[in-house]
Amino acid sequence: MRKLIAFLFITLALNGLAQERKYSTFYEQRASLFNLLPVSSDDIVFVGNSITNGGEWHELFEDKHIKNRGISGDISEGVYDRLESITKGKPKKIFLMIGTNDIAKNIPINTIAENIEKIILKIKEDSPETGIYMQSVLPVNPDFKMFSGHMKPDSIKSLNRRIEKLSHTYNTVYIDLYPEFLMQGTDKLSPGIPMTDFIFWVKDIYIGPRLYHLI
Amino acid sequence: MRKLIAFLFITLALNGLAQERKYSTFYEQRASLFNLLPVSSDDIVFVGNSITNGGEWHELFEDKHIKNRGISGDISEGVYDRLESITKGKPKKIFLMIGTNDIAKNIPINTIAENIEKIILKIKEDSPETGIYMQSVLPVNPDFKMFSGHMKPDSIKSLNRRIEKLSHTYNTVYIDLYPEFLMQGTDKLSPGIPMTDFIFWVKDIYIGPRLYHLI
Numbered sequence: 001m002r003k004l005i006a007f008l009f010i011t012l013a014l015n016g017l018a019q020e021r022k023y024s025t026f027y028e029q030r031a032s033l034f035n036l037l038p039v040s041s042d043d044i045v046f047v048g049n050s051i052t053n054g055g056e057w058h059e060l061f062e063d064k065h066i067k068n069r070g071i072s073g074d075i076s077e078g079v080y081d082r083l084e085s086i087t088k089g090k091p092k093k094i095f096l097m098i099g100t101n102d103i104a105k106n107i108p109i110n111t112i113a114e115n116i117e118k119i120i121l122k123i124k125e126d127s128p129e130t131g132i133y134m135q136s137v138l139p140v141n142p143d144f145k146m147f148s149g150h151m152k153p154d155s156i157k158s159l160n161r162r163i164e165k166l167s168h169t170y171n172t173v174y175i176d177l178y179p180e181f182l183m184q185g186t187d188k189l190s191p192g193i194p195m196t197d198f199i200f201w202v203k204d205i206y207i208g209p210r211l212y213h214l215i
Numbered sequence: 216m217r218k219l220i221a222f223l224f225i226t227l228a229l230n231g232l233a234q235e236r237k238y239s240t241f242y243e244q245r246a247s248l249f250n251l252l253p254v255s256s257d258d259i260v261f262v263g264n265s266i267t268n269g270g271e272w273h274e275l276f277e278d279k280h281i282k283n284r285g286i287s288g289d290i291s292e293g294v295y296d297r298l299e300s301i302t303k304g305k306p307k308k309i310f311l312m313i314g315t316n317d318i319a320k321n322i323p324i325n326t327i328a329e330n331i332e333k334i335i336l337k338i339k340e341d342s343p344e345t346g347i348y349m350q351s352v353l354p355v356n357p358d359f360k361m362f363s364g365h366m367k368p369d370s371i372k373s374l375n376r377r378i379e380k381l382s383h384t385y386n387t388v389y390i391d392l393y394p395e396f397l398m399q400g401t402d403k404l405s406p407g408i409p410m411t412d413f414i415f416w417v418k419d420i421y422i423g424p425r426l427y428h429l430i
Contacts, residue, residue: 029269037274054244056283059252064279068271 023078030071031082039089041129043067047086048097049074051138067091075102076115083119087126094123097135097177099159104149113162120170132172136160138181141189153187238293245286246297254304256344258282262301263312264289266353282306290317291330298334302341309338312350312392314374319364328377335385347387351375353396356404368402 021028030053039045045067046052052070069086071078076098086094096119102112116134123130137159140150160178167174183190236243245268254260260282261267267285284301286293291313301309311334317327331349338345352374355365375393382389398405 026269033269033271037271054241054248056248056252058273058279059282064273067274 022081024073027071027074027078031085034069034082034085037067037085039067039086039091040065041090041092043089043091044093044095045069045086045091046095046097047079048095049101051097051100065092073101074098075105075107076112076119080115080119080122083122084126087123087130090127091130093131093133095133095135097137099137099163100140100150100156103137103152103155103159109155109158109162112159113166116163117166117170120166120172124170132170133175134163134167134172135175136163136178138177139187139189141183151188157187237296239288242286242289242293246300249284249297249300252282252300254282254301254306255280256305256307258304258306259308259310260284260301260306261310261312262294263310264316266312266315280307288316289313290320290322291327291334295330295334295337298337299341302338302345305342306345308346308348310348310350312352314352314378315355315365315371318352318367318370318374324370324373324377327374328381331378332381332385335381335387339385347385348390349378349382349387350390351378351393353392354402354404356398366403372402 023031042065044063044065046055046057047069049070050072052068053072053074054070055068057068058064058066069082071082079096079098096116098116098119099112102115103109120132120134123132137156139153139156142151156178160176164174164176166172181189238246258280259278261270261272262284264285265287267283268287268289269285270283272283273279273281284297286297294311294313311331313331313334314327317330318324335347335349338347352371354368354371357366371393375391379389379391381387396404
């Protein structure tokens with residue numbers, strides 16, 4: 001009997017643990033690292049998913065105050081849930097690019113927009129002096145044989161309209177990258193900027209002439 | 216006929232492209248970024264797989280000369296193939312931790328050791344002044360319900376003996392992290408250092424008292 005109770009207890013405990021885990025192992029690893037790493041009022045924080053995560057931004061800008069807070073695969077709710085580790089340091093600026101994985105997961109546009117609104121409100125509440133830079137979700141090109149689940153141009157455009165509207169409502173900067181990355185006359189990511197070549201992203205998104213002056 | 220030729224040409228070209236791709240999209244993205252980012256003789260470069268990739272090392276050490284050249288999922292051959300982008304800058308030190316994904320992919324220990332030897336030889340040839348720090352492969356714990364494919368303790372121990380031998384042969388520093396991370400009396404990663412909590416890795420691997428003086 002004691003063995004059975006012990007067995008049940010362990011089984012329930014393990015189930016409990018499994019159920020408590022809302023995000024991936026990678027998310028938990030990065031988020032727990034971010035809890036440890038300080039953010040200061042001199043910092044410019046890039047927040048987002050794999051597009052942010054994959055860059056070594058402080059090297060590209062040669063600026064140690066640029067902090068990478070990207071998590072590959074992250075969604076809008078994931079950003080909200082780990083925002084405290086960033087806002088508690090009251091950074092100078094936050095650049096946000098989030099939503100493409102939400103769309104791939106079929107999360108309704110309304111829910112994504114609500115989460116992004118919650119993110120803006122939390123930044124404003126925790127750190128009113130932080131400059132907020134909202135970026136549009138980028139187009140996708142299924143011809144590259146990857147991220148085809150992200151290829152929902154109507155959803156992307158609809159979400160971007162919501163992000164732009166939120167940006168105006170809350171008086172943040174809106175950076176509309178979407179048209180910059182389009183193949184002319186289509187809804188597809190330009191083949192000149194393939195997902196396979198991250199350099200182009202890096203250069204054109206953050207160190208191109210359109211954005212550099214923001215840093 | 217012209218259409219058929221065009222079709223065949225495009226099909227063959229696409230096949231050719233597909234066959235040319237040796238590594239994952241993520242590898243290509245990171246490797247192409249690394250080609251763009253400079254490395255200097257003041258730099259300390261951390262080279263490896265996800266264990267390296269996941270950290271924001273320059274923040275942890277508060278040292279802008281620490282460069283992250285990790286690629287999640289990378290193997291010994293992958294490191295060799297992208298080594299030029301690092302050695303051409305003739306960095307001060309290179310810390311290498313590679314091999315656990317090779318083992319998960321059932322690459323023979325002999326092949327992994329040969330690749331690691333090639334890595335050491337290339338560093339020595341391209342940049343003789345670079346300090347080389349070889350790290351052992353870490354234990355794994357399948358109880359964490361992930362990385363169970365990496366749980367081949369005999370292979371890990373065998374590879375570590377080869378890395379240690381290579382380190383002595385080529386007069387590099389060997390850092391034996393393996394025993395530090397074991398659960399006593401087992402071949403498993405200590406549950407005190409779960410894969411789910413990256414902080415512990417970060418702290419104990421690189422900023423713990425055993426290693427800090429190396430930087």
